[in-house]
Amino acid sequence: MADELGMDLFGEIDPPQRLLMGPGPVNAHPRVLRAMSADLLGQFDPEMTGYMNQVMALYRPIFGTHNRWTMLIDGTARAAIEASLVSLVVPGDRVLVVNFGRFGLLLTEILGRIGALVETVDAPWGETVPLDAIAAAIERFAPKVVATVHGDTSTTMAQPLEGLGALCRAAGALSYVDATATLGGMEIAADRWGIDVVTGGLQKCLGGPSGSAPITLSDAAAAHIFARRHVEQGIRRADITDGAGPRIGSNYFDLAMIMDYWSEKRLNHHTEATSMLYGARECARVALGEGLDARFARHAAAGRAMTAGLRAMGLRVFGDDAHRMTNVTGVYIPDGVDGERVRTAMRDQFEIEIGTAFGPLQGRIWRLGAMGYNAMKHKVFITLGALEVCLRCEGFAVSAGGGVEAAIAAWDA
Amino acid sequence: MADELGMDLFGEIDPPQRLLMGPGPVNAHPRVLRAMSADLLGQFDPEMTGYMNQVMALYRPIFGTHNRWTMLIDGTARAAIEASLVSLVVPGDRVLVVNFGRFGLLLTEILGRIGALVETVDAPWGETVPLDAIAAAIERFAPKVVATVHGDTSTTMAQPLEGLGALCRAAGALSYVDATATLGGMEIAADRWGIDVVTGGLQKCLGGPSGSAPITLSDAAAAHIFARRHVEQGIRRADITDGAGPRIGSNYFDLAMIMDYWSEKRLNHHTEATSMLYGARECARVALGEGLDARFARHAAAGRAMTAGLRAMGLRVFGDDAHRMTNVTGVYIPDGVDGERVRTAMRDQFEIEIGTAFGPLQGRIWRLGAMGYNAMKHKVFITLGALEVCLRCEGFAVSAGGGVEAAIAAWDA
Incomplete structure (x- = not known):
């Protein structure tokens, strides 16, 4: 019977060779x-658990931490965000979100579903939130948890995080940062910043596929x-005792069980996504082999070159120069130019993908990324050259080669 | 500073070539x-969304369904279970769990965290639940949702599901089945069984890695x-309106947004795990290329051969013969034999992994799997031959070659 539903098997996997210069993947x-x-x-x-232990070691420097609890969540970056928040926050807890874009709104959304009392301290899209505004909000709201984003690709802004951990600790709050879009491309200093939980993804600056999400937790967050530990029935063991706190609202995202899985206890929780773990391990080996400082400098050069090239083409770059992510740049779509037609031409003529935008910026800016394996000279220059041609085809006056030449000059500046 | 944490990069990925003959992966x-x-x-x-549409088409016959909503959840099999339950069940809903092993207990665990009122109808480990017992429990408890497992690897039993959907529909209940351990190896007939939501995993009979979980939903379940649709702030659109029902308690597992992501609406939810999607697509192409009936027959032959071989070696097979999963077989560890020493010898001498057990069966049975790419004659015969040697080394009397010869005879029986 099953075969009677018989069907096309389609062909072998054979994607076109696209150059992905959007906000990720x-x-x-x-x-x-x-x-x-x-x-x-x-x-x-033992070979598998050995690889798991190596992954824990490899991601510590990438997060700028000595945290024991540094591991992977089996899902996309968003899975690690939800795992962090559902495990940290008890329904009814006051949580302050430092919000400056779509991914700040995502934090409020997830927290709302968890049942947190959420307050935000906001910046307009294209800016970041000053530390003294955060301090005032913490003082006023007395949150149990403070959550924010490092680089929010929706606005291309990177929130300064120096000093945030100290503010939170002084107020008795735990802190969470979503570093999905910057991990491996801009410095993440979990220990120096004093942030309790930081999560990432592979598909941005780490140059891997989506589907595995690195996470690090301080001892305070782990405790x-x-x-709240509550080991599920069917796999309870004498050597693992439940905590006195309220059970975590999700089983899959229960970080207590996930830590027990990654510890020498090897509690059977999910079945680790082995191929994704191999990929995450190699992402870290590539990054550390290059050297993190060299890698951050490469991303900075790519962002500098992209920004200079776009400006030399007569385009206006979006957002605050002082707090720009190095790996993704927003640029206004010029008046009279159809943004989607340009994106389609970039894909059809040059096999290059550039990004559209969300919410208030939809139809107003493009987002151009250069991160991970794509934060390279030639890819930035090729993208700028192609964009120039596509803009001219749409009737926007750009002098030939000017953007690329400015980018070449800026790369080494 | 980051580099000062500098460290060992370990070696290139190079796992030993283990033959995995446990309950999966x-x-x-x-x-x-x-x-x-x-x-x-x-x-x-468009190439990516084309592949997504192909995946939807390829998994319909594998689930035995014409359901439009047939897709992938980005996580392990357990992620799809939680996505199904958190999206189907409103806190306070009455849910009946048909429970005959560890994975039935997992359903109760997840449901408890969701805030469901859970009742179970149980069978002892090694048996399944008779349909009339389920009917009586539905009659008595009047659940909104009935949830069960098809093949529970903890007990090696496969629950008969013929007729369950009709019972549920007559009572106005939606139905959910976790088919992680059987999908692609035993027949799954979502439409004929009348089950509303069925989920699976790649790492068992589909012969892929863990990390992507196929799911199918009936139109009734989707409606x-x-x-309960609630599109997150920051990506709201005029063409997608929220539902009147209570918001789903998880963002990552919100099947309304995930369906909108897989539909022509292409709502931006998570970033699809592209490599895992490529893998899931190829799992389905391999399975359908072989032909599902041939594939089910191959798994049945492997289970028959494994069972016959173990019995010919003088071992006692665990559980009810009438409801055995074809792809995993439980066998009692003989008195006086140290089960973990045998498992270690199997790995050290033969590079073969066989499974331990959970809960009440821990230390009492081994679990031997033969599924997906490993449901092959030679792998079953090699495993039995190796087990025979390891048992003799532990002082258990087994006549040489008897198990393998019985398995050879049973393969074609």
């Missing part, structure tokens, strides 16, 4: 894709979460 | 791993879930 580093083709292991095989 | 089909090394695409690239 971007093209994966070939070493990452190759690592993912290694054969699988059983989840408690808070272990106090 | 198993070795992936090489075609699946190769497909996963294809270059990435932007998430709304129920869309009535």
